[in-house]
Amino acid sequence: MASNALCWIDDSIIPADQASVSVFDHGLLYGDGVFEGLRFYHGRTFMLEAHLERLEQSAEAIGLVLPHTVRQITAAIESLVEAYPADSGYLRLVVTRGPGSLGIDPGSCSRPVMFIIADELRVMNVSDPSQGVSLHVARTRRLPASCLNPEIKSLNYLNNILARIEANRAGMDEALMLNLDGFVSEGSVDNLFIVAEGVLRTPPISDGLLAGITRAVVIEVAIEAGIACEQTSLRLEDLLQAEECFLTGTGAELIPVRQIDEHTFTAPDNPLTPIIMQGFRARIAKDCATR
Numbered sequence: 001m002a003s004n005a006l007c008w009i010d011d012s013i014i015p016a017d018q019a020s021v022s023v024f025d026h027g028l029l030y031g032d033g034v035f036e037g038l039r040f041y042h043g044r045t046f047m048l049e050a051h052l053e054r055l056e057q058s059a060e061a062i063g064l065v066l067p068h069t070v071r072q073i074t075a076a077i078e079s080l081v082e083a084y085p086a087d088s089g090y091l092r093l094v095v096t097r098g099p100g101s102l103g104i105d106p107g108s109c110s111r112p113v114m115f116i117i118a119d120e121l122r123v124m125n126v127s128d129p130s131q132g133v134s135l136h137v138a139r140t141r142r143l144p145a146s147c148l149n150p151e152i153k154s155l156n157y158l159n160n161i162l163a164r165i166e167a168n169r170a171g172m173d174e175a176l177m178l179n180l181d182g183f184v185s186e187g188s189v190d191n192l193f194i195v196a197e198g199v200l201r202t203p204p205i206s207d208g209l210l211a212g213i214t215r216a217v218v219i220e221v222a223i224e225a226g227i228a229c230e231q232t233s234l235r236l237e238d239l240l241q242a243e244e245c246f247l248t249g250t251g252a253e254l255i256p257v258r259q260i261d262e263h264t265f266t267a268p269d270n271p272l273t274p275i276i277m278q279g280f281r282a283r284i285a286k287d288c289a290t291r
Ligand code: PMP
Pocket: 037, 160, 186, 187, 188, 189, 190, 191, 209, 210, 211, 212, 213, 214, 215, 248, 249, 250, 251
């Protein structure tokens, strides 16, 4: 455990390894809760409003009343970032259903529990992400919205974890998940983009994926850079024929994909990924200017 990690819980900030929740918490017993992963740069949290909006939507989707107002959560995040010894890092904001009886019924949980961890970020287990990551097409399909809507950022990540275990066993960095219809959905913890014939393409949310905040920023950045961008269903063949491919996420930021199973991407003459990456970094620098 990272020694610098701090945790905001019950209106206090304490070393994260001293923070605890009840063994009766339904977040632990059933994955009943929601969360957000955020990044702060130069002491400022990137895309804070969008993350809190998604948190509210996820909570509402599972009938969970957030224990604090958005204003109180913002203040908690600000105080935690202020207390954290480095000026950049990662935040994990978790709201659980709270302690209840051993049965599944959330009605037994009297009050939700919220905590926020600030820690350094461990990006995918790759030594140099700029060299690109490898993807393994998982047999585990992304859950359809009619079972557990991937738009809900819930504590129940086993669907994604099973896919990531497959990628680990295949010796690859990340899993690529398809939906039940065989279309590309997303990675286990990131969204996917390709560049094909000079157009940036990414699957629509309706294909069963988390509406990633980095995804939305990347679409904006691409449009600002004059790059055509389409949200369109993609098959695995579209990925294998693409000129470029990359993943986006709060943790990953924007990571090129160098390989999908046996297929290796060859670098095109005028790649668009570096232009989008540069625009993305400029956006962070602008939004999180040094205080
Ligand atoms: N998909 C999944 C399943 C994720 O867990 C994440 C990480 N939150 C993402 C996509 C990327 O979303 P964001 O850009 O908001 O971090």
